[in-house]
Amino acid sequence: MKRVSLLLAVALGLATAVSARPAVIECWFVEDAGGGKLAKKPAALLLRQGAESPPPRPDLAPERYLKVHDPAGTLQAAFRQYPRDAPAPRCEMSLYVPLPASAKWLSGLTPEQSCPRALDGTWLMVSMSSPFLSLSSLLRPQSEPQPEPALITMATAVLTVFTHTPTPRIRIGQDALLDLSFAYMPLTPKAATSLAPGPPPFGLEWRRQHLGKGHLLLAVTPGLNGQVPAAREGAVAFAAWDDDEPWGPWTGNGTFWLPAVKPSQEGTYLATVHLPYLQGQITLELAVQKPPKVALTPAPLVWAAPGEAPPELLCLVSHFYPSQGLEVEWELRGGPEGRFQKAEGQRWLSALRHHSDGSVSLSAHLQPPPVTSEQHGARYACRVHHPSLPALGRSAEVTLQVAGLSGPSLEDGIGLFLSAFLLLGLLKALSWAETRVRPLSTILGKPPSSPVATVITPQ
Numbered sequence: 001m002k003r004v005s006l007l008l009a010v011a012l013g014l015a016t017a018v019s020a021r022p023a024v025i026e027c028w029f030v031e032d033a034g035g036g037k038l039a040k041k042p043a044a045l046l047l048r049q050g051a052e053s054p055p056p057r058p059d060l061a062p063e064r065y066l067k068v069h070d071p072a073g074t075l076q077a078a079f080r081q082y083p084r085d086a087p088a089p090r091c092e093m094s095l096y097v098p099l100p101a102s103a104k105w106l107s108g109l110t111p112e113q114s115c116p117r118a119l120d121g122t123w124l125m126v127s128m129s130s131p132f133l134s135l136s137s138l139l140r141p142q143s144e145p146q147p148e149p150a151l152i153t154m155a156t157a158v159l160t161v162f163t164h165t166p167t168p169r170i171r172i173g174q175d176a177l178l179d180l181s182f183a184y185m186p187l188t189p190k191a192a193t194s195l196a197p198g199p200p201p202f203g204l205e206w207r208r209q210h211l212g213k214g215h216l217l218l219a220v221t222p223g224l225n226g227q228v229p230a231a232r233e234g235a236v237a238f239a240a241w242d243d244d245e246p247w248g249p250w251t252g253n254g255t256f257w258l259p260a261v262k263p264s265q266e267g268t269y270l271a272t273v274h275l276p277y278l279q280g281q282i283t284l285e286l287a288v289q290k291p292p293k294v295a296l297t298p299a300p301l302v303w304a305a306p307g308e309a310p311p312e313l314l315c316l317v318s319h320f321y322p323s324q325g326l327e328v329e330w331e332l333r334g335g336p337e338g339r340f341q342k343a344e345g346q347r348w349l350s351a352l353r354h355h356s357d358g359s360v361s362l363s364a365h366l367q368p369p370p371v372t373s374e375q376h377g378a379r380y381a382c383r384v385h386h387p388s389l390p391a392l393g394r395s396a397e398v399t400l401q402v403a404g405l406s407g408p409s410l411e412d413g414i415g416l417f418l419s420a421f422l423l424l425g426l427l428k429a430l431s432w433a434e435t436r437v438r439p440l441s442t443i444l445g446k447p448p449s450s451p452v453a454t455v456i457t458p459q
Helices: 002-022 074-078 104-109 191-192 411-445
Strands: 023-036 037-046 064-069 090-096 125-130 133-141 151-165 170-171 176-178 181-184 203-210 215-219 234-243 248-257 267-275 279-291 293-297 302-303 313-320 329-332 346-349 360-367 381-386 394-402
Touching: 037 090, 064 133, 074 133, 074 151, 074 181, 090 151, 104 203, 133 279, 151 267, 151 279, 176 279, 203 234, 215 234, 248 267, 293 381, 293 394, 313 329, 313 381, 329 360, 360 381
Parallel strands: 023 090, 037 064, 064 151, 170 279, 302 394
Antiparallel strands: 023 037, 090 125, 125 133, 133 151, 151 181, 176 248, 181 248, 203 215, 203 267, 234 248, 267 279, 293 313, 313 360, 329 381, 346 360, 381 394
16 A cells, blocks of 8 residues: 555656646747847747647747757756746757867767768757756757648757756865766667667766866766876766667766865866767856854853943854855844844954965954943844855854843852852861861870889899
8 A cells, every 4th residue: 555655646746747847948049140249039949749739839930939859858857857936947049060079089989070961951059057957959950840730840859968956056175066967869760870789989078167267177988999188186977878779869977076176166167078070068157165153252241331332242254165245244132122133333344364275264343332221131143144154144142241230140049059069068078077086186195104114223
C-alpha cells in the first residue's frame, strides 16, 4: 500500500511539473539593421505540443513563429525545475552560421575545414536567461512554413546547452560546482552514419571574464587524442556523454568544479560545447560572498546617569565580502514609546580593514545623546544589512541602565545568596578548627614531671 501511495505521489508530482512548463516562450528576433544598429522583431517558440493545433499568431511572421521538435527532450528538461511563479526567461533569437572552431586544440574536431553540405541552410541560435536558467540552443528550421492549421515554421533542436545555476553565490573558501548539461541530435541519419556509431567527440571549455580580462581555465576533448592547455586554479570538469546510443540523440555533462573559491575568482564564466562546426555557449555570473559577524561593545549593559550621555557604542562588522552593499543602522528598542525607532546621536564609520582571505572589516560608531529616566531598560541595537544576509539583516544589542533606577536583579540575588553561603561555610570551618586546637593546647600547656635525682656521697 505504501508503494502504491508513493508511486501515486510521484506521478502527481510529475504531472504538476509537466503542466508547469511553459508552452510558448516569447522571444525577440535580433538582426543587423546596418550602420552599427540592431533591429528587434517579435518571435515565439512553441515548446509543449499536444494533440491540439497550435494557436494562430497573426502578429508574428511565419518564419518567426517556430514549433520546436526536440528529440532529446532537453528543452522540456531545462524547464522542469523552473519555478511556477517565476517570470518567463528573457529570450533572443538570431541567425547562426556553422563554422569550425578556431582554437588549435580543437582542430581534431574538424579535420576538413570545409563545412559539410548537410549543414547548409538557415540556422537559428536561441538564447534564454533568467535567475533560474541559462540556455542556448541551435535550431534548424524547415525551409517552408506549414500552412495548416496556422502558419508556423517547424524547427529541430540540434544542439542545446543549459545550466540551472546561472547566478551561483559561493562563500569564500568553499568549492564552486557549476552544473552544465547539453544534448545533440544529428540532423539526418546520413550525418550520423558518416561517423562511427555512438556519440561524437566534443570539446568543452570554461573561461572566466573579470574586469575586462579573459582567462581559459579548463579545456577538454573527450574522444580525441590531442594536446589541450593545462587546467588552471585546480579546475576540474566532469565531461562525458551520458549515453552511448548508436545514432542519437545524446545527452552529456560538463559540470565544472573550482576548489576553495577566492574573491579574485568571481566574474562571468563562459561554458562552450564544441561539436564539428557547431558551438553552444552559455554564461554564468559567479559571485563570491561572506556574511559579516556583528558584535557590539560595551556589552551587555551600558550605564548612564539621567541627563548624561552613555559611553560611545562600537559596532564591529567583521570578515565580510563584498565590501559593496553594506548598510549599518542604529535602533533604539523600547524606551518611552515602547517601540523600535531610529537611534539619535552622532554616528560614523571607520575605514575598511583587509584580511588575508580577501574579506574586510569595519567598525561603526554611535555617540548617543544624554538619556532620561524614562529610557531605563531600553536597548541600543546595531543592525547590519548585506547582500549575503537575509532581508532582516543581522543585529547585536546592549541594554541601557539609568543610574539610581535599577533595583536588585535576579543575578544580584543569586550573588548575595552565594556570598552568604560561602560566609557561613567559612564560619563553620573556623569554629571546627577552634574546637580541635583547644584540647591540644591544654595538653601542651601542662608542665612536665621532673625526674628525681639521687646524690650519693662517698664515705
